[in-house]
Every structure is written in structure tokens, then in C-alpha cells.
Amino acid sequence: MQRIANLLICKDNEVLLLKKPRRNWYVAPGGKMETGESIFEAAVREFTEETNTVPIKPYLKGIYTMVIEEDGKRVDEWMLFTFVAKDLEGTPFQETKEGILEWHPVEELHKLPMAEGDRTNLLFAVHEQGIQYGTFVYTPDFTLIKETIQYSLEGKVNNG
Amino acid sequence: MQRIANLLICKDNEVLLLKKPRRNWYVAPGGKMETGESIFEAAVREFTEETNTVPIKPYLKGIYTMVIEEDGKRVDEWMLFTFVAKDLEGTPFQETKEGILEWHPVEELHKLPMAEGDRTNLLFAVHEQGIQYGTFVYTPDFTLIKETIQYSLEGKVNNG
Numbered sequence: 001m002q003r004i005a006n007l008l009i010c011k012d013n014e015v016l017l018l019k020k021p022r023r024n025w026y027v028a029p030g031g032k033m034e035t036g037e038s039i040f041e042a043a044v045r046e047f048t049e050e051t052n053t054v055p056i057k058p059y060l061k062g063i064y065t066m067v068i069e070e071d072g073k074r075v076d077e078w079m080l081f082t083f084v085a086k087d088l089e090g091t092p093f094q095e096t097k098e099g100i101l102e103w104h105p106v107e108e109l110h111k112l113p114m115a116e117g118d119r120t121n122l123l124f125a126v127h128e129q130g131i132q133y134g135t136f137v138y139t140p141d142f143t144l145i146k147e148t149i150q151y152s153l154e155g156k157v158n159n160g
Numbered sequence: 161m162q163r164i165a166n167l168l169i170c171k172d173n174e175v176l177l178l179k180k181p182r183r184n185w186y187v188a189p190g191g192k193m194e195t196g197e198s199i200f201e202a203a204v205r206e207f208t209e210e211t212n213t214v215p216i217k218p219y220l221k222g223i224y225t226m227v228i229e230e231d232g233k234r235v236d237e238w239m240l241f242t243f244v245a246k247d248l249e250g251t252p253f254q255e256t257k258e259g260i261l262e263w264h265p266v267e268e269l270h271k272l273p274m275a276e277g278d279r280t281n282l283l284f285a286v287h288e289q290g291i292q293y294g295t296f297v298y299t300p301d302f303t304l305i306k307e308t309i310q311y312s313l314e315g316k317v318n319n320g
Contacts, residue, residue, distance in 0.1 A: 001161040003239075035237060039223050040293035040310040059312035060291055063199050063220070063241075077195060079163075081223075086315050129314065131220055133200035150200040152219035154289065155246050 002078040005043035006030025007055055009088050010126045015106050016092060018050065020099040026114045028082065028122060029101070043083045050098055053090035058083040061125035064117070065135040069145060084125045116144040129153060162238040165203035166190025167215055169248050170286045175266050176252060178210065180259040186274045188242065188282060189261070203243045210258055213250035218243040221285035224277070225295040229305060244285045276304040289313060 006028040009016040017026040031046035033039060040058070047055055061084050068076040092101045104112060109122050117136035124132045130153035137146040166188040169176040177186040191206035193199060200218070207215055221244050228236040252261045264272060269282050277296035284292045290313035297306040 001163070003161070035234065036225065036227055036295060038225050038293040038295050038308070038310060039239075040312065041295075057312070057315060059314045060220075060223070061314075063223075065196065065198050067196055074196070079199075083312075084315075133198040135196060135198050135201075148198070148201075150198060152200065152217070152243075154219045154221075155217060155244075 003033040003039065003042070003081065004030060004078060005033055005039055005046055005081045005083065007043045007047040007058055007083040007085060008061075008122055008125055009055060009085055010106060011087050013106055014103045015109065015122070015126065016051065016088075016101060016103055017112070018096075018099045018101055024113060026102075026104075026112045027118060029098075033081075039081050040083075043081065047083075050096055051088075051090075051092040051101060053088040053092050055083070055085035056087040056089060058085040060131060062121050062132040062134075064121060064133070066117070067135060067137045068140055069137055070140050075140070080121075082121050082125055115142050117147060120147065120149070163193040163199065163202070163241065164190060164238060165193055165199055165206055165241045165243065167203045167207040167218055167243040167245060168221075168282055168285055169215060169245055170266060171247050173266055174263045175269065175282070175286065176211070176248075176261060176263055177272070178256075178259045178261055184273060186262075186264075186272045187278060189258075193241075199241050200243075203241065207243075210256055211248075211250075211252040211261060213248040213252050215243070215245035216247040216249060218245040220291060222281050222292040222294075224281060224293070226277070227295060227297045228300055229297055230300050235300070240281075242281050242285055275302050277307060280307065280309070 008028040018029045029047050029050040033042035062082040064080040134149040168188040178189045189207050189210040193202035222242040224240040294309040
């Protein structure tokens with residue numbers, strides 16, 4: 001089961017996105033968790049490798065089960081962990097082998113081309129408190145077939 | 161990569177723990193995530209199956225990479241997701257095929273027999289705000305060899 005961690009910087013009303021060459025769709029920078037890492041370490045390492053910058057105080061915003069279905073059959077499944085940070089150290093690459101890094105006003109998350117589940121997740125990450133969970137089912141060409149979403153907000157444990 | 165979700169109820173200064181028969185070690189009730197589920201759904205389903213109760217407003221407290229090493233080689237690896245809830249609906253089973261369910265004062269988490277990484281994680285879950293991440297490396301008989309821990313607290317994104 002592959003695990004992908006990505007990280008969205010949301011600073012001064014702008015977000016740092018990676019435009020991938022294949023469809024010109026936007027994603028938050030990230031990549032595959034490696035054996036023995038924690039998911040936090042994976043998110044920071046992948047973000048740093050892809051952008052040449054270090055995120056400041058990242059925190060988790062979402063955990064998603066991603067499923068590809070073809071002809072009613074599940075053909076792939078992985079987990080996606082989305083982090084946010086409000087600041088970063090360093091100057092991002094402009095272009096990498098993964099695509100082009102661009103700052104966009106946060107409200108453009110509503111309209112930039114991207115997978116529809118990613119839009120749901122990134123909008124949650126920048127606008128809402130707490131953590132979102134869910135399952136997104138896509139066709140092989142990333143048309144969203146179905147989504148189910150849950151949400152949690154940390155409660156106060158009074159006996160700590 | 162197996163993914164385990166567990167859930168600790170912490171209510172009225174007591175926690176609900178499962179005493180496993182093999183070593184009489186204590187754990188939070190939980191079990192394996194199934195294909196297509198979200199991790200939130202897995203935690204609630206497994207907790208409900210093991211206790212016959214429904215957790216109220218659970219929220220995530222930790223994500224861990226668990227590694228078993230033998231003779232310096234990694235022989236197993238899985239992920240553990242720990243949730244907390246402050247209340248539950250229903251009356252827990254007293255005994256299940258998995259072990260005996262017992263309420264204990266929260267401070268007994270410091271001394272009840274359990275894997276040392278589990279102690280670290282459950283104490284964090286009941287006492288601290290935010291989310292803990294980390295990697296725990298054990299021998300095959302669950303002696304803790306090494307741990308690395310990270311932590312995050314949600315920041316305020318000012319442009320939401």
C-alpha cells in the first residue's frame with residue numbers, strides 16, 4: 001500500500017503549487033513515504049526535495065484513501081496525507097523535473113485545473129480547522145466517481 | 161503495508177483498555193484497516209466491533225511507523241493510527257475473543273504492562289494537544305530498540 005505525503009504552503013494569502021506537465025493540473029508538492037520514515041518526516045523530506053525549501057511548523061490536515069476503479073473493479077489504492085504550513089525557509093525552485101512551481105492566490109484553488117478530490121482536500125486544508133478523512137474513487141483518467149468524507153476536531157480531554 | 165487503527169476512550173478520568181491474553185499487556189481497542197475504508201472509518205468500525213459501543217466525536221492523536229528488527233534486519237513494518245474520544249454510547253463487552261475490556265484510572269497508563277511505544281502514544285493522546293508522529297523500532301518480542309518522535313499543533317491560517 002503506497003503512502004503519499006504532500007504539503008501546501010499557505011502564506012500571505014498565497015499557496016505554493018506544482019503544475020504537472022502531463023495535464024497542467026496543479027498539486028501540492030509531495031511524494032512517496034519511504035520505509036522506516038514517519039509520515040511527518042516523509043512530508044517534510046518530499047516537500048524539501050521538490051521545492052528546495054523547508055516548511056515551518058507543518059501540521060496534518062487530511063488523511064485520504066484513494067481508489068482507482070475500472071469497469072467496476074478496484075485496480076489501484078493508496079493513502080494520501082496532506083499537511084499545511086504557513087511559512088517556509090528558502091526560495092523555491094521555479095522548475096523541477098516534476099513540473100513548475102507557482103504561487104497562486106488562495107482563492108484560485110476553486111478554479112485551477114486539478115483532480116476534484118484534491119480541490120476538496122486543499123480547500124479544507126486552508127479554510128477549516130481540524131482534520132478531514134475520506135475515500136475518493138476515481139476512474140483511471142481521474143474523473144471522480146464517488147467521495148465519502150469525515151471530519152474531526154480535537155476535543156478537550158479534561159483529565160490530562 | 162498493514163495499517164492498524166486504535167481508539168482510546170478517556171472519560172471521567174478513566175480509560176478503556178483491552179488486556180490481551182498472551183502477555184497480559186494492555187492496548188487500546190482497534191484492528192486492521194480494510195481496503196476502500198478511510199482510517200477514520202476503520203478506527204470507529206474496529207472499536208465498535210471490539211467493544212460493542214460507539215465512540216462519540218473521535219479525533220486523531222497519533223500516526224506511527226512500527227518496525228520489527230531482528231539481527232539488524234527489518235522483518236516487519238506497519239502503520240498505527242491512534243484516535244481518542246471523550247465519550248461512548250453503549251456498555252462495553254467485559255470479555256471478547258481479543259481479551260478482557262477494563263476501565264482504568266488514566267494515571268495507570270504510566271505503570272500498566274504494555275509495549276513501551278504504546279505507553280508513549282497513549283500518554284500523549286490523553287495529556288497533550290496536537291498530533292504526534294514517529295517511528296518505533298522493536299525486537300520480535302517487543303523490546304523497544306529505538307524511537308523517534310515528531311509533533312504538530314494546528315496553526316491558524318489567516319487567509320481562510
